[in-house]
Amino acid sequence: MTQTTSPPSVAFDAEGFQAFLSNRQEPDWLSDLRRQAWDHFEAMQWPERRHEEWIRSDLRLFQLKKHQLSLAASDDTEVREQLTGGVDLGGQVTSVDNHIHTDTLAEDLAAKGVVFGSLDRLVNEHSDLIRKHLFSAFDPDYDRFAALHAAFFAGGQVLYVPKGVVIDRPLHIDSMLSNGGSDTGHTLIVLEEGAEATVLHESHSPTSDAGGLHVGALEIIQAPNSHLRFVDLQEWGHKCNHFAHQKARVGADASLQWTIAAMGAGFAKVNQTVELVGEGASSQVNGVLSTEGRQHIAYHTLQHHIAPNCQSDFLYKSAQQDHSRTVWRGMIKVDKAAQKTNGYQRNDNLVLSNTSRADSIPGLEIEADDVRCTHGSTTSKVDAEQIFYALCRGFTRNEAVRMIVIGFFQQIFDRITIESVREALGRSIAQQVRDYE
Amino acid sequence: MSDAPKHQLKIENLHVSVGDKPILRGVNLTMGHGQTHALMGPNGSGKSTLGLAIMGHPGYEVTDGSILLDGEDVLEMEPNERARAGLFMAFQRPVAIPGVKMADFLRHATTNVRRPDRKEGEDLIPMREFRKELKDKMQHLRMDVEFARRYVNDGFSGGEMKRAEILQLAMLQPKFAILDETDSGLDADAVRLASESIADIGGREKMGLLIITHHDKLLEHNPPEFTHVMLGGRIVETGGKELAEELHRSGYDRIRTAYPEAEARNQEMLNEETAV
Known part of the structure; x- marks a missing residue:
């Protein structure tokens, strides 16, 4: 690694990528992964307007070149602990524009082999462990944003819970974005067999009218019979662009309760996928979207039943004020092998002004013949x-x-x-x- | 307090239209402190319209006349100001508010009505104090306390809705309450219970009651000092308790014959209602 004085921030271009890369202190396998992702990014196009995921979300106003990624830590820090009121935490990671400020884990949990903290730090301390799981529930070639993320991700958090370890206190993650800053955080959560954990994640800007860019990803990998509760409160400033790929792979007899509240960002497009990969897996997703002003928040959810006898239950409720708009596109996909699937999805909208709008598109794609899938959407005033x-x-x-x-x-x-x-x-x-x- | 103020609700020459259709055509009605008035009349005569106009429903336009509460112009007030000034209506068909617990709804309502000057965001009645009062009232009304945890009118049976309205009446203790068919849709036992409860609340709190009803049970327990008969959007006759008894016994034939003009208008309004 070259020891040059790095610029305080870089653009998301070839030169910026080189500067970013030379500033990293990480295993070679990861840098190789990034180089490959960057090559893919350069070879890819931005999504077409007529692409099903983008037809309702006009990307033309988004300009990547207006955003910069900061390489130096900012002094600006204001941890928000909205989700943790009165709660005894097992650990905490906070960051501003990818730069970690707090990185703690209770000693008793560390003694049990729990790994929790900054991904930047842990990728050096637990290189093999992270290499094994990283990008197993994230596809860097999904689209150009995924490739961009894979090239530039930084900061971020890892949680690894060994076999049979039950964490009784929530772990807290707070990501802050300074006004005009960028966050490319990657969150990796791995629960081994029989493990249990609760993770509370919140993201915010200093003020509700702040701008910036978030290109993030979340991977959840659950071994059989593990149980995870994951909460995500998204309150980026209302001028932020927010692009995220979030996927959980849930193993046999494991359960996931995933709660999302998306209140922030000016333009948001999130892909949320739950893959039920082991027999008897179950997932519950609770989604709250609340928009105002000119916010545009799009969620594309996928409940992918790969194994038989699994359950997925997605409930999204959205309220729209002013000139804002939400897009919810939900899909239950049932593979041929996934007999006895029990799938449910619903999206209810409460439209609070004449100029706000809710697009709600539920969908089913079923290849198995013995399943129970119900879906529905309502829009009311x-x-x-x-x-x-x-x-x-x-x-x-x-x-x-x-x-x-x-x-x-x-x-x-x-x-x-x-x-x-x-x-x-x-x-x-x-x-x-x-x-x- | 023996020298507590005496309240009065005075309705004069009230004309009310829905859209451009006149419904009430000059209603006069004065209620004194703690008085019980029965408001009777065939379907479509305008009884519920009077109640909704008193509360200020935006779909009911007052085109002439006045409503004064203790000399204050009610028509100048928003519906929530009317509630805070001491007016209440038990709805014939109250709407459901899913996701809002009865107890939370009532705590907020009770605070606002008891502290008419309360600004948005100011503290509500302390939870402990409120719970105790609510529990007492519910026990008195022989209601299961579990009821307070249910969502407002959501999935309530007809009887439960009416009892929920009576509970609100008991908590809000208005100066004047309009009870719009609070006894309809109930079985005999439920009507008796509702009637006794209202008599109990009304008597203790010295409320003025305007009772819209088709049944005699409610009036048996709440004998009216005055009975008004509405037909074609006007009060055509006013009497005492014996008038209510006569109407229960013999129906509205005598009234319809005695006031042919009002009867014609009543039929007209009914036809329009059916046409819509």
């Missing part, structure tokens, strides 16, 4: 009679609308088994639902 009823009981109009919107999301909150998370999501939504005419 706040009912004037509900408001009148609440007014007659002394509520102001704002209080009435806020209450009705929170009630709309309650079905999701009822499914979340972590109290501090329920409360944090309730607060975030209440904050976003503003005064109402």
Whole structure:
């Protein structure tokens, strides 16, 4: 590795990539992986407008060259702990623009062989372990954003829970993006057989109107009979671009409860996939999308049943204010071998203004013949009679609308088994639902 | 307090339209402190319209007349200000608010009504204090406390909806309450229970009650000082308790014959309703 003075930040171009690479301190196999990804990135095109995943999300306003990746740590740090109120943590990793600030793990957990912390650090300390799992639930060739991420990912976090180890305290990850900064964080979570963990992840900007770029990825790999609860509260500033690939592979008799609240970003496109790869695997996804202003948030979810006798249950609820728009495109895919699949997906929308919009596209692709799959979507407005009823009981109009919107999301909150998370999501939504005419 | 203020609700020459269709055509009705009034009349005569207009439903436009509560102009108030000023309506068919627990809804409502000057975001009645009061009221009304954890009117049976409205009446303690067929859709036992509860609340709290009903049970337990008969959007006759008894016994034939003009308008309104 060359020891040159590195520029404080680089562009996402060939020169920037070289500078980024020479600044890394990491195993050669990883640098090779990056070089390959960068070559792929250069060979690939941005998605076509007519591509099914992009037809409703206009990428033309996005310009990669307007973004920079910072190579030097910033002093700017403000950890947010919205999800962890009153909770005893097992460990914490916080970062600003990929640069790790806090990196802790309780001693008793470390003694049991748990690995948790900064990916940049751990990739050197546990090179073989990470090499074995990295990109096993992430496809760097999925699209140009995936390739970009694979080339430039930095910061990030790893959680590895050995066989049979049950972590009783949540692990907390906070990613902050400075105004105009970039985050290319990669999160890798591996649970060995019989392991259990809860991970609370939140991301934010210093202010709600901040800009920046997030090109991230999440990989969850669950061995048989492991149990994971993963929570993601996304509150990037409303001028941020947010592109993410998130995938979980759930093994036999393992379970995953994955809660997502997407409140931030100006333009967001997220692919969320759960692959049920072992017989008896089950997954529950609770999704909350809440948009305002001119936000555009698109979620493309895939429940992929590969093994028989698995269960997937996806519930997304979205509320749209002002001129904002959400796109939810859900797919249940059942392979031929995946008999006795029980798949459920639903997306309910509450449209709060005449100029906001909700696109909801559920889908099924079933090759097995003995399955139970149900799907549905609804789009409604706040009912004037509900408001009148609440007014007659002394509520102001704002209080009435806020209450009705929170009630709309309650079905999701009822499914979340972590109290501090329920409360944090309730607060975030209440904050976003503003005064109402 | 023996010198507590005496309340009065005064409705004068009230004209109300829905869209451009006039429904009420000059209603006069004055309710004194703690009085019980029965409001009767055949379907389509405008009884529910009067209730909704008093509460300020945006679909019901007051084109003439006035409503005064203790001399204050009610028509100038938003529905929530009317609630805070002491007006209440038990809805015939209350809407469901999924995801909002009865207890949370009522805690907020009770706070706002008891503290009319409360600003958005200010503290609610302390949880412990509220829970105790709610539990007491529910036990008194012989309601299962589990009820408070259910979502407002969501999946309620007809009877449960009416009882939920009565519970709200008991908690909010208005000066004047309109009970719009709070006894309909209930079986005999439920009607008796509802009637007793209302009598109990109304009597203890010295509420003025405007009871819209087709049944006699409710009025048996809440004998009206006045009975008003509505037909074709007007109150055509006012009497005492015996008028309610007569109507229960013999129906509206005498009224329809005695007021042919109002009867014609009533038929017209019914036909329009059916046409819509």
